[in-house]
Amino acid sequence: MQFDTIIDDLAERGWSLQRRFLTSDLTLDLAAECRRREARGALAPAGIGRGEAVAVREGIRGDQIQWIEPGQSALCDGYLAQMDALRQALNQALFLGLEEFECHFALYPPGAFYQTHLDRFRDDDSRCVTTVLYLNPDWQPGDGGELRMHFADGTQLDIPPLGGDLVVFLSGDFPHEVRVTHADRLSLTGWFRRRPADILNL
Numbered sequence: 001m002q003f004d005t006i007i008d009d010l011a012e013r014g015w016s017l018q019r020r021f022l023t024s025d026l027t028l029d030l031a032a033e034c035r036r037r038e039a040r041g042a043l044a045p046a047g048i049g050r051g052e053a054v055a056v057r058e059g060i061r062g063d064q065i066q067w068i069e070p071g072q073s074a075l076c077d078g079y080l081a082q083m084d085a086l087r088q089a090l091n092q093a094l095f096l097g098l099e100e101f102e103c104h105f106a107l108y109p110p111g112a113f114y115q116t117h118l119d120r121f122r123d124d125d126s127r128c129v130t131t132v133l134y135l136n137p138d139w140q141p142g143d144g145g146e147l148r149m150h151f152a153d154g155t156q157l158d159i160p161p162l163g164g165d166l167v168v169f170l171s172g173d174f175p176h177e178v179r180v181t182h183a184d185r186l187s188l189t190g191w192f193r194r195r196p197a198d199i200l201n202l
């Protein structure tokens, strides 16, 4: 089954890279959907932080995003359904208790980057597992824009944002950054969440 290696990788080392997770047709369709959203002005500069504390700081991240909601398009609904199947598989195998998935398109124009960060907010540890799906079918080695993962032993790994590839990692465990890109860099970034502790009243 398609999710088995993701589950094994997460259990063994906390992260996974799935080459060609999506077919090239589906990847092209999602890239076109991201471009349509850009063309109608729906993408907005991404913020840092949460709720009222969100601030746009181009020195930290330079991408433009739009959150995906169910019912916006059959294409996105299909991706959300696939991620929900992954959520259930992760829960069954690893008992992660993941309850929700949130997800946005991101477009990094040339010159944009995202400085080293963790995907967990200091005041909210509900994000458990990060997923990044890349939508760049013609990515070239000189285009930059690698996802740089920083590991606890001091080593790092650069992952190019190749169309159809999916990266999955435990959100709280890996500082990571997006290296400066030299071409438009498209992706769908998401997070599986547990319910925030305050809702559970823990």
Ligand SMILES: O=C(O)CCC(=O)C(=O)O
Pocket: 114, 119, 132, 146, 147, 176, 177, 178, 187, 189
């Ligand atoms: O696009 C990527 O490779 C990573 C994006 C990221 O780190 C984020 O949006 O938090």
Ligand SMILES: [Fe+2]
Pocket: 117, 118, 119, 176
């Ligand atoms: Fe991140």
